[in-house]
Structures are given as structure tokens and as C-alpha cells.
Amino acid sequence: MKKKQPVGSRKKLPITSEHSRVAGPRYVLWEVSRACPIGCQDCRHSSLPPGAPGDLSTEQAVKLLDNVSAAYKTRIHFTGPEPLVRPDLFDLAEYARQRGLDVVLCTNAVAYDAKVARKLVEVRVKEVQISLDGASGRSHDSFRRTQNGFVQAIKGLDLVRLSGVRFSLSATLTKQNVEELPKMLNLSRKLGAQMLTLFFNVPAGRGRAIAGDPLDDATYMQWLNWIFEQQFLYRYPIQVVCSPQFERLYRERAGELPDELNPLRQGQENLLPRFGCLAAKEFCFIAADGTVYPCPYLLEPAGNALETSFAELWQKSVPFDTLRDTHHLGGKCGICKFADFCSGCRAVARATTGDYMAADPACEYQPV
Numbered sequence: 001m002k003k004k005q006p007v008g009s010r011k012k013l014p015i016t017s018e019h020s021r022v023a024g025p026r027y028v029l030w031e032v033s034r035a036c037p038i039g040c041q042d043c044r045h046s047s048l049p050p051g052a053p054g055d056l057s058t059e060q061a062v063k064l065l066d067n068v069s070a071a072y073k074t075r076i077h078f079t080g081p082e083p084l085v086r087p088d089l090f091d092l093a094e095y096a097r098q099r100g101l102d103v104v105l106c107t108n109a110v111a112y113d114a115k116v117a118r119k120l121v122e123v124r125v126k127e128v129q130i131s132l133d134g135a136s137g138r139s140h141d142s143f144r145r146t147q148n149g150f151v152q153a154i155k156g157l158d159l160v161r162l163s164g165v166r167f168s169l170s171a172t173l174t175k176q177n178v179e180e181l182p183k184m185l186n187l188s189r190k191l192g193a194q195m196l197t198l199f200f201n202v203p204a205g206r207g208r209a210i211a212g213d214p215l216d217d218a219t220y221m222q223w224l225n226w227i228f229e230q231q232f233l234y235r236y237p238i239q240v241v242c243s244p245q246f247e248r249l250y251r252e253r254a255g256e257l258p259d260e261l262n263p264l265r266q267g268q269e270n271l272l273p274r275f276g277c278l279a280a281k282e283f284c285f286i287a288a289d290g291t292v293y294p295c296p297y298l299l300e301p302a303g304n305a306l307e308t309s310f311a312e313l314w315q316k317s318v319p320f321d322t323l324r325d326t327h328h329l330g331g332k333c334g335i336c337k338f339a340d341f342c343s344g345c346r347a348v349a350r351a352t353t354g355d356y357m358a359a360d361p362a363c364e365y366q367p368v
Contacts, residue, residue, distance in 0.1 A: 024072035024314060026282040027104075029079050029296060032061070032089065034288045036081030038110060038146040055288050056306075058088045062095060064290055064305050069099035071311035075126070077104040079296075084111040094123040102126040106170070109156030110149060117159040127166045129197065130157055134171075135183035143177055157191055170197040175215055178223055185230060185238070195237040198227065202242050202297040203351040217364035224249050232257055240275050242297070244342040245363050247276035251341065277343040280320040294323055297347035298356060322357065331359025336367040 033055045056064065068076065076096055083089055084107055093103045104127045105120065112130075120128065130153055134140030137150035160167040169188045173181065181198075188196040201214075215223070224246050231238045240246040254262050274282065279295035286292050290306040292313045293299050302317030314320065322328050323346060326339045333344045344360030352361050 024311075025074055025284055027075040027077060028068060029077045029283060029285045030064075030068075031080060031286065031288045031296070032056075032078050032083045032092065033080050033086045035085045036108070038082075038108065038144055038149065055086065056290060058091070060290070060306060061088070061092050064286065065092065065096050065099055065101070067305050067310045068286075069096070069101050071309065071314065073100040075102040075104060077106050077129075079106045082108055082110070084116065090119045090123050093120075093125055097124055104129060106131070107156070108144070108149065109153040110146070112152070112156030112159060114159060117163045117165075120160075120165055121163050125165060127168065127194075128160050129168050129170055130160070131170045131172075132184065132187070134177055135180045135187050139177055139180055143172075143174075154191075157193075161192055166194055168195040168197060169193045170199065172199045172201055173223070174201045178215065178219075181223065181226070182230075185236075189234070189236055195239055197239040197241060198243075199241045200243040202345065202347050214362070220362070221245075221249070221364065225253075228253055232261060235261075242345055242347070244276040244345055244360070245365065247274070247342045248338045248365060250275055251338070276341050277323075277346055279346060280323040284314065284320070292317075294319055295347060298350060300350075300356060319356075328357050329359075330355065330357050332365075332367050333359045333363075336365070338365075 035055070065076075068074075078089065078093065083105060086092075093105070096103050103123075103125045105125050106129045109130045132140055132150070132153055133143040134150065137148070140150040140153070141147060157167065157169075169184075169191070171177075171181075171184055185196060200220075214220075224240070224243065227238055227240060227246070228249060230236070279298055284292055284294055284302075285296045286305055287299075290304045292302045292305050292310070294302070300319035302313045302320055305313065323343075326343055327334075329336075329339055329343070333339055333349075336342070344363055346356045346360075348362050349358045349360050350356035
């Protein structure tokens with residue numbers, strides 16, 4: 001049963017449940033393999049060693065790509081733990097492109113070499129996203145529990161840049177490495193990355209072990225404010241993920257922006273960057289066995305893309321429709337005037353309370 005909201009307490013965004021359902025996902029995250037040669041402490045999985053069973057066969061993977069592309073011509077991110085361990089990766093990337101899907105490769109770059117760079121150009125991968133969790137070998141390798149991972153990632157970045165393929169960087173932020181964020185931003189700009197994507201740690205997989213020592217509210221908001229200021233000081237693209245509170249902060253501080261950077265002042269709210277929870281609204285996650293979920297950290301199954309039409313899973317599944325209707329939100333999220341923009345992190349709510357529509361415990365904001 002839907003919760004009743006105080007009259008006038010909330011207004012709807014153009015991205016309503018019906019819009020999401022009809023338009024389809026802006027992008028799909030596809031876990032092409034559960035294997036990885038390293039064991040990062042923030043990994044949402046307890047990744048398997050390369051060669052371990054459990055991934056789809058080539059035939060099954062092709063069937064999955066047929067299903068997704070028949071429903072929507074969208075962007076598909078080949079993720080892992082590490083997609084480059086999959087022997088048929090380039091064949092699948094080429095097939096996806098032939099089916100009208102734009103392919104983004106998300107990698108730690110440990111296995112990235114000249115051959116990989118050449119193949120990605122041949123199959124016309126749209127973008128490569130390389131993860132760096134520190135601005136130096138010491139911090140990155142400690143976080144990633146590996147040796148020479150930073151050096152290998154930088155070599156991979158150089159190869160991507162020389163190949164002419166668009167590339168971006170991503171980092172997961174925890175109490176352990178957040179102080180390095182200014183250096184990470186400078187490194188991203190220096191290397192020529194098109195964007196820096198920042199993930200705030202979600203307690204899932206190995207990430208549960210470090211979730212017990214989270215950033216305190218004041219420090220968390222301090223860094224979100226810093227990100228806002230840096231993004232518009234340098235006019236350098238920074239995407240904040242798994243921190244929907246950044247949407248509220250952005251709206252509260254939008255008045256500080258120059259007119260040309262403030263869609264609210266131009267009466268074009270639909271052009272605002274989206275930082276709130278976009279699970280089931282603008283993207284979804286397909287696991288290594290074909291199961292479709294709202295996001296990699298919120299494992300509420302919609303069904304399996306090897307058995308059911310992807311369009312049907314996107315349009316009609318219970319968890320997806322529940323997430324799209326913010327009137328299902330509980331606690332303070334349910335009465336918050338920012339609910340339709342932010343929604344809170346549903347994965348954090350589920351991990352800490354068992355209810356993915358409960359109030360986000362990581363949010364310090366108190367609705368009035």
C-alpha cells in the first residue's frame with residue numbers, strides 16, 4: 001500500500017515511473033565474468049580466480065546481447081570483477097556493437113597491454129573506464145591488495161590514450177583513501193581522462209569489511225561540498241555514484257553557479273545533472289548468470305535475461321516498479337522534499353536495515 005505524503009511536500013521530476021519504463025535504460029551494467037586476478041577490499045563480490053566456473057558460455061552471452069539489443073539500443077558496460085579475463089571478450093564486444101549497442105569496458109587494467117589496446121580499437125569500443133583507488137603506487141596497491149597494480153594501470157592508460165579511444169577514471173572512496181581525493185582529481189586531469197567517476201563505498205561483498213568504519217557525517221558532507229566546488233571551479237566532469245545526497249547538495253548550492261551552468265535559473269530543470277539513485281530508473285545490472293537486478297549493490301532479482309524478455313523485465317518487474325515510485329519510501333526519506341531527486345541509497349538501506357525502501361541511514365539530512 002502506498003504511503004500518503006503531505007500535500008505539497010513533494011513534486012515529481014520529468015523522470016517519472018512511466019518515463020523510465022517507456023524510455024528504457026540509459027545504460028546497462030553487464031558482469032561478463034565473476035573472475036579477477038586481484039582481491040580489492042571494496043569489491044562487491046568475493047571474486048573468483050580466473051578460469052573458475054559460473055560465467056555464461058559464448059552462446060549464452062550472445063543470446064543475452066540479442067535480448068538486450070532487441071529491447072533497447074543503449075550503452076552496455078562490460079564489467080567484472082575483471083572483464084579482460086574472459087577469452088571471448090572482444091568477440092562479444094564486436095557482436096554487441098553490431099547489434100547497435102555502445103560498449104564501455106570497465107577494467108582494473110592489470111591485463112591491459114598493446115594487444116588489448118589494438119583489439120579494442122578494432123571492435124570499436126566506445127570508452128574504457130579504468131579504476132584507480134589512489135594517486136600513488138603505495139595507496140592504490142594497498143587498497144587493491146596487489147603489487148605494481150598502479151604502474152600497470154598507468155601503462156594501460158598510456159596505451160588507451162595513444163590508441164585514441166575515449167577513457168575515464170573511477171575510484172572508490174573510503175575513510176582509508178578519501179584524503180587523497182585532491183591528488184586523484186589532479187591525476188585524472190593530468191592524464192587526460194574525460195571524466196572522473198567517484199564511488200562511495202557500499203557495504204556489499206568485500207566492501208562489508210570496511211563499511212564498519214565509515215566516514216562520519218561531517219567529513220562525508222565536507223567532501224561532497226569539496227567535489228561540488230572543484231567540479232565547477234575546473235569545469236571538469238565528476239560523476240558522483242552511490243551518494244545520492246549529492247543531488248540535494250547540488251540543488252541547494254545551484255544558486256552559486258554562473259547562469260550558463262545553472263539549468264534551474266534557465267528554467268530547464270530536466271537538464272540538471274543526475275546524481276540521485278538511478279537504479280531501475282536510468283540503469284540496471286545483469287549478473288554473470290544472466291539475472292537482472294536494479295544495481296550491482298542491490299540484489300533484488302527482476303528475473304533472468306536468458307529466460308525472459310529484457311523489455312518485460314525492465315518494464316514490469318516488481319522491484320523495478322517499487323524503486324520508481326518514491327511513495328514507497330519509508331522513514332524520513334518518505335517525507336523528504338528531495339525524495340524524487342535523491343531517493344537515498346537503496347543498497348545501503350537494504351544492507352543496514354534489511355528493507356531496501358527504508359530510510360537511508362547514511363544521510364544526515366533531517367526533513368522539516
